[in-house]
Amino acid sequence: MPELPEVESLRLSLKPYIVGKTIQSVIVHKPKLVSSAGTVRTPSEQKKREFETKLVNKKILDITRVAKNMIIHLDSEEIILVHLKMTGQLVYQEQGSPAILGGHPIELSESTLPNKHSHIIFTLNEGVMYYNDIRMFGYVLLYPNIDILYQEGHFEAIGLDPLDNNFTYEYLLKALKKKKSKLKSVLLGQSIVTGLGNIYADEACFQARILPYRLASSLKPKEVKALYNAIVSIISKAVAMGGSSVANYIMADGSRGTYAREHNVYGKAGLPCNVCGNPLQKMIINSRTTVFCKFCQK
Ligand SMILES: [Zn+2]
Structure with a gap:
């Protein structure tokens, strides 16, 4: 289970590679990962289709973090919430360059991309980002904007971040x-x-x-x-x-x-x-x- 420092290191490492890039296409192989959070999840074909179509031509403006949630901000105000849970991994690769891996180490990803654990594939105008997950407890969810996450109480029980200036x-x-x-x-x-x-x-x-x-x-x-x-x-x-x-x-x-x-x-x-x-x-x-x-x- 990744703790905060592992997720923050991954966020800082990915940021210079994905910010400013535009999403050209998205493929979701496992609908349950984009359908909902929680332990029992019903795969939704509709959520999968939305995820694959709505993100096309959207530009990535930033990647931030709340606790162990990574939040990818798009120019449409939409956000992608990524939680790696136990065995999730994000990998970014540009053609001809070594892969940038972060999260749970999946040996196969170090030699083969995509592989059988690559359940969501984001093709950017330059480079490809893979969401890989062995046990699939993680989730990658699309929201119309960040306010909805707060309104839905997604971060309600979460205290201050140790790296936040308000943590005194x-x-x-x-x-x-x-x-x-x-x-x-x-x-x-x-x-x-x-x-x-x-x-x-x-x-x-x-x-x-x-x-x-x-x-x-x-x-x-x-x-x-x-x-x-x-x-x-x-x-x-x-x-x-x-x-x-x-x-x-x-x-x-x-x-x-x-x-x-x-x-x-x-x-x-x-x-x-x-x-x-x-x-x-x-x-x-x-x-x-x-x-x-x-x-x-x-
Ligand atoms: Zn002692």
């Missing part, structure tokens, strides 16, 4: 005060700050030296400050490094994310703590394995 220490302090559940579970919940999945939530708690099972409301201002600094520095660094290759993500330029080398606790239960040398502990919080150091974290 004061904001975090106020928000955590109201939460009577475990810190790890609040961070995973996305309602205060978005983009911290299992890896980055554990790493942030470790860097801030706070035990993940503490009640969020019990944090002292000094601890919130440490947590705030940890979240911002970890996410910024991970984006710059292309995310964590443990999540099997590759950057849009084809290189593997290298942030995994920076992990202090994630996936390291039982191994010695990098700081004090005692074995790291684990427990399950919100059905997710949580790793921490009971000596370094208070």
